[in-house]
Amino acid sequence: xxxxxQDITVLDFTQFLSGPSASLRLSDLGARVIKVEHKYKGDLxxxxxxxxxxxxxxxxFYQGINRAKESLALDLKEPDDFAQxxxxxxxxxxxxxxxxxxxxxxxxxxxxxxxxxxxxxxxxEITGYGHEGxxxxxxxxxxxLQALSGLAGLSGDESSGPVPMGLAIVDNLAGAQLVQGVxxxxxAGEGALVQVSMLEAALDFQFEPLTLYYHDGEPVDRGRKxxxxxxxxxxxxxxxxxxxxxxxxxxxxxxxxELLNCQPLLAFTDAGRWYAERDAIKAIxxxxxxxxxxxxxxxxxxxxxxxxxxxxxxxQLIAHEGFAVLDMxxxxxxxxxxxxxxxxxxxxxxxxxxxxxxGPTLGQHNSAxxxxxxxxxxxxxxxx
Amino acid sequence: xxxxxAGVTVLEFSQYLAGPYAGLRLADLGARVIKIERPGKxxxxxxxxxxxxxxxGDSVLFHTINRNKESFAANLKDPADVATVKKLIAxxxxxxxxxxxxxxxxxxxDYKSVKAVNPELIYGEVSGYGDTGxxxxxxxxxxxAQSVSGxxxxxxxxxxxxxxxxxxxxxxLCGTHLAQGLxxxxxxxxxxxxxxxxxxSLLESILDFQFEGLTAYLxxxxxxxxxxxxxxxxxxxxxxxxxxxxxxxxxAISMGELKTLCDAIGLSGLEGFYGVDAQFxxxxxxxxxxxxxxxxxxxxxxxxxxxxxxxxxSEVLDYEALTHHEAYQLLGMxxxxxxxxxxxxxxxxxxxxxxxxxxxxKAAPNVGADNERIQQEFAL
Numbered sequence: 001x002x003x004x005x006q007d008i009t010v011l012d013f014t015q016f017l018s019g020p021s022a023s024l025r026l027s028d029l030g031a032r033v034i035k036v037e038h039k040y041k042g043d044l045x046x047x048x049x050x051x052x053x054x055x056x057x058x059x060x061f062y063q064g065i066n067r068a069k070e071s072l073a074l075d076l077k078e079p080d081d082f083a084q085x086x087x088x089x090x091x092x093x094x095x096x097x098x099x100x101x102x103x104x105x106x107x108x109x110x111x112x113x114x115x116x117x118x119x120x121x122x123x124x125e126i127t128g129y130g131h132e133g134x135x136x137x138x139x140x141x142x143x144x145l146q147a148l149s150g151l152a153g154l155s156g157d158e159s160s161g162p163v164p165m166g167l168a169i170v171d172n173l174a175g176a177q178l179v180q181g182v183x184x185x186x187x188a189g190e191g192a193l194v195q196v197s198m199l200e201a202a203l204d205f206q207f208e209p210l211t212l213y214y215h216d217g218e219p220v221d222r223g224r225k226x227x228x229x230x231x232x233x234x235x236x237x238x239x240x241x242x243x244x245x246x247x248x249x250x251x252x253x254x255x256x257x258e259l260l261n262c263q264p265l266l267a268f269t270d271a272g273r274w275y276a277e278r279d280a281i282k283a284i285x286x287x288x289x290x291x292x293x294x295x296x297x298x299x300x301x302x303x304x305x306x307x308x309x310x311x312x313x314x315x316q317l318i319a320h321e322g323f324a325v326l327d328m329x330x331x332x333x334x335x336x337x338x339x340x341x342x343x344x345x346x347x348x349x350x351x352x353x354x355x356x357x358x359g360p361t362l363g364q365h366n367s368a369x370x371x372x373x374x375x376x377x378x379x380x381x382x383x384x
Numbered sequence: 385x386x387x388x389x390a391g392v393t394v395l396e397f398s399q400y401l402a403g404p405y406a407g408l409r410l411a412d413l414g415a416r417v418i419k420i421e422r423p424g425k426x427x428x429x430x431x432x433x434x435x436x437x438x439x440x441g442d443s444v445l446f447h448t449i450n451r452n453k454e455s456f457a458a459n460l461k462d463p464a465d466v467a468t469v470k471k472l473i474a475x476x477x478x479x480x481x482x483x484x485x486x487x488x489x490x491x492x493x494d495y496k497s498v499k500a501v502n503p504e505l506i507y508g509e510v511s512g513y514g515d516t517g518x519x520x521x522x523x524x525x526x527x528x529a530q531s532v533s534g535x536x537x538x539x540x541x542x543x544x545x546x547x548x549x550x551x552x553x554x555x556x557l558c559g560t561h562l563a564q565g566l567x568x569x570x571x572x573x574x575x576x577x578x579x580x581x582x583x584x585s586l587l588e589s590i591l592d593f594q595f596e597g598l599t600a601y602l603x604x605x606x607x608x609x610x611x612x613x614x615x616x617x618x619x620x621x622x623x624x625x626x627x628x629x630x631x632x633x634x635x636a637i638s639m640g641e642l643k644t645l646c647d648a649i650g651l652s653g654l655e656g657f658y659g660v661d662a663q664f665x666x667x668x669x670x671x672x673x674x675x676x677x678x679x680x681x682x683x684x685x686x687x688x689x690x691x692x693x694x695x696x697x698s699e700v701l702d703y704e705a706l707t708h709h710e711a712y713q714l715l716g717m718x719x720x721x722x723x724x725x726x727x728x729x730x731x732x733x734x735x736x737x738x739x740x741x742x743x744x745x746k747a748a749p750n751v752g753a754d755n756e757r758i759q760q761e762f763a764l
Contacts, residue, residue: 004572004580029568047660055603061620064599133714139638143617143625144698147636150706152627154550155539162627162634162700164617165549166538172593176560181735183567184413187574188388193738200734203717205556207731211448212435213703214718214729220703228527228548231434236527238536238546245546247531249523275436309528311546313608314601317534325517328591329602340602345558345592346565347583 001351003030008186011085011092012036012069013109015043017142017168018126018198019098020065021175026094026182027068028344028353034088034369035066035360039075042362055339058359064341066359067332073363076107085109087373089117094182098126101136111193120191124182126174130197140198142168149202153220154209157227174201225282233275234268234282238311243293245311248301253281259304260297262288327352334358385740387414392570395420395472396453397481397493399427401526401552402586403510404449405559406480406566411452412733412742415478418758419450419749420469423457426751440726442748448730450748451721457752460491468764469493474501475762477573478566482510485520495581504579506569508562511585519587529554529586535594538619542611542668558589596620614671622664623657623671627700630683638696642670648693649686651677721747 008031012023015037027033037043045062055063074081089095095114097104104110104125111123128140138144146152146164156163174196181194203210209220209231222230226237235248235256248256253274257265264284268274274281289297294310301308310316317323330343333356344353370376392415396407404419404427411417421427427450433443456472458465470493473479479498481488488494495507509515512524513532522528530536530548540547561584569580591598597609597620609619615626617636624637624645637645643658645651654673657666678686683699690697699705706712720729722745733742758764 002572002576002578004568004575025564029564055599060600060603061596064595129711130715133711135711138698139696141638141696143627143636143638144696147627147698147700148706148711150701150703151551152636152700153702156544156547156550160540160544161629162636163540163547163550164627164636165553166540166547166611166616166618167535167593167597168618169549169553169593172557173560176557176564177734179564180409180413180560180567181737183564183571184388185737187392187567187570188390189574190388192388193736195736195739196734197715199711200715200717200736203715203731204734206551207448208434208445209551210703211444211728211730212437213707215437215439215444216435222550227550229550229552238527238531238548240545245531245536247527247536247548249525249527272436275434307523307525307528309522309531311531311536312534313537314534314598315606315608317532320518320532322513322517322519322532322587326514326585326588326591328588339599341599342592342595345561345584345588346568348565348569349581350583 001349003353004348005030008032008093009034009091010094010096011088013095013097013099013104014126015098016045017065017171018140018174019096019178020045021172022124022126022178022182023069023096024065024067025175025179025344028346028355031094033069034365035069035071036085037071037073037362039073039081039363042073046362055334058361063334063339063359067341068355068357069360070365070369071360071363072366072369076109082108084370084374086117088369089114089121091373092118092121093186094122094124096124096178098140100140101127101131115191122182122185122192122194124178124194125196126178127195127197129199135199142170145170145198145202149199150206150220151202154206154222154230157222157224159224169205170198170202173205174198177201177204223279223282225279226286234278235285237282239286239289241289241292241294241297246289246294246297247309247311248285249307251306256285256306259300259306260288330354332356332358335361335364385737387742388737389414392416392478393476394418394478394480395476397479397483398510399482400429400432401449401555402558403480403482403508403562404429405556406508406562407453408449408451409560409563409733410478410566412735412744417453418754419453419455421455421457421751423459423752426455426457439728440724444728447721447728447748451730452744452746453749454754454758455749455751456755456758460493466492470498470501471764472758472762473498473505476502476505477570478506478508480508480510480562480566482524485511485515499579502579504573504577506566506573506580506582508566508582509584510558510562511583513587514585515583524586526552526554526586529590533587533590533594535590538597538609538611539616540611541616542613553593554586554590557593558584558586561589561592612671613668614675622660623667624674626671628675628678630678630686631680632682634700635678635683635686636698636700637690640695644693645695648690648695649677650689716741719743719745721745723747
């Protein structure tokens with residue numbers, strides 16, 4: 001298979017999560033990613049997470065998101081180091097950063113500076129809140145974006161207060177949107193400026209609840225029983241059973257009443273009321289479903305084509321054949337050993353996009369990159 | 385503004401959310417996206433109303449995700465219509481579908497068949513759980529994908545039941561992955577002159593999203609993520625990361641050094657927990673003390689103290705407060721579409737290209753609205 005981005009070079013100044021998730025995807029699709037890191041501290045993600053898991057002396061998260069990238073450790077304020085960046089720039093097809101507004105310009109790497117050296121480069125950036133307005137200098141951190149964009153008002157139920165989604169969703173989405181814009185520019189074959197802010201990505205993610213809000217002006221109401229989606233009526237939710245949890249997505253309420261032998265549900269014959277009366281319906285379901293185990297309910301609901309599933313944790317999922325057939329795990333080799341991680345979720349021509357290399361140690365590729373782009377031969381093999 | 389995908393034609397057989405979300409983004413970026421729909425009823429999403437809201441006969445949800453597209457009605461159970469659609473496929477760059485495994489084969493529109501008509505075609509396929517294995521025929525639905533993937537165990541506090549993301553996150557991520565795969569394949573087609581088959585599934589996408597935790601899980605002694613008992617924000621991040629109640633509302637407190645935080649808000653008693661390891665392993669104790677303290681003053685007072693102390697924090701906004709805020713209004717995120725007298729305000733593309741926002745005022749089409757024009761234009 002020809003990987004779509006083979007021979008494409010990305011000069012990647014991003015750190016932490018949003019930007020590196022974008023360059024990871026470009027790497028998965030075949031691009032070469034040269035990751036420029038702070039000479040001594042490296043990408044903040046090498047150390048900032050508090051999880052105790054370390055892989056090859058690095059944070060497990062750093063290793064998860066930086067596989068197959070080359071690390072160039074530099075101090076961009078030192079002329080010699082900056083000269084190395086300048087030597088690579090003419091060969092870069094894509095330049096990425098996720099600094100706050102103004103930082104790249106101060107470093108002499110703003111879009112105008114890069115274009116002066118390489119007019120065909122695609123310059124992609126992620127900011128927290130864009131280049132203007134009262135929030136422009138605020139930290140573009142996932143939890144804060146969730147709090148400001150309304151996202152924290154969508155999960156959990158109304159008695160819980162704001163509930164953030166428990167993973168860095170805005171980082172992930174901002175990275176995904178950046179990849180789309182950069183790939184479109186690459187297709188057009190032209191130098192371009194592609195900008196995504198985490199705030200705009202968080203709003204795009206909420207296009208449905210926001211559009212409904214523009215339409216009726218009513219505040220989001222998550223409901224108070226087994227809440228799972230503020231805009232969807234009963235039975236949509238997760239329900240406790242005797243031995244676990246059952247997810248119920250769609251289904252006619254009286255039909256569910258018949259199938260589950262739950263008489264009180266038979267009264268809810270008007271489908272137009274399943275949203276307005278969701279708390280009452282869900283309360284009946286919740287009471288009823290806890291009396292039997294999950295497998296019992298599934299054995300009734302699945303044959304009747306009711307959309308349902310068991311709620312798994314990772315242990316249960318990974319033990320399941322449904323997970324095994326995906327071949328979702330790959331083993332990669334890092335400077336300090338081997339580790340397991342997930343692969344790119346996209347399949348191309350019925351093949352998996354995997355890579356043998358893990359994440360780099362800080363400055364692992366300094367010597368090789370200097371030799372390649374400035375002609376200065378390496379004196380030592382590994383670190384500078 | 386000239387858009388990067390000008391000249392690209394996409395045929396969208398996809399319905400509901402994941403596939404159409406990819407189509408929407410390609411349309412935003414300049415592609416011409418034609419929905420191929422059943423005559424009469426069309427995309428099933430037209431009838432899937434959330435909160436029972438409608439505009440000009442279609443659900444508001446359908447309008448939001450199918451703006452800027454055209455519609456060609458064809459009955460894929462009628463061989464004559466299939467032949468017509470094949471002529472259209474011969475002239476297209478991309479097609480997408482999310483039928484369950486086997487259906488496109490029965491229609492004679494599987495990758496092999498259409499590749500014979502158009503060797504450089506890019507063929508995008510969305511499924512729930514891949515096309516083999518015990519779940520291949522299970523409905524590819526967002527809540528179910530979240531539930532089997534383990535995602536329901538990262539949100540909410542440790543003493544709460546599994547809590548799904550309150551939005552169709554698997555659909556949305558899967559749609560972005562489809563768009564990425566299609567775009568990469570378009571780049572490859574232009575560079576190397578080859579077509580492609582691109583497959584994504586809700587489950588693979590929602591697993592990719594959990595890469596951090598899964599990588600940790602796979603390389604540890606299979607330790608499951610544990611949500612904090614108080615103010616859970618992320619199961620792998622230590623205190624104080626989370627949203628806390630104040631005397632009059634809530635504030636978000638992000639990651640940082642505990643000492644900086646305590647100094648900023650005048651909290652003593654946590655000195656023994658300073659340091660990255662304690663902030664992770666003792667997070668519930670830290671958060672409990674913090675929560676008690678934060679109840680004593682208003683959000684505004686705390687935010688002022690936190691900002692002065694340069695600690696990452698923010699207010700928590702609902703849609704009303706957000707949409708009235710200057711920071712939101714400056715984005716120009718809204719656009720208004722018109723169809724047959726119905727008016728609908730929705731969001732725009734989140735990507736800016738060459739410094740400009742991308743708007744499109746073309747509303748979602750009625751079923752078959754463009755049949756005549758497309759028949760003429762493509763000589764069908």
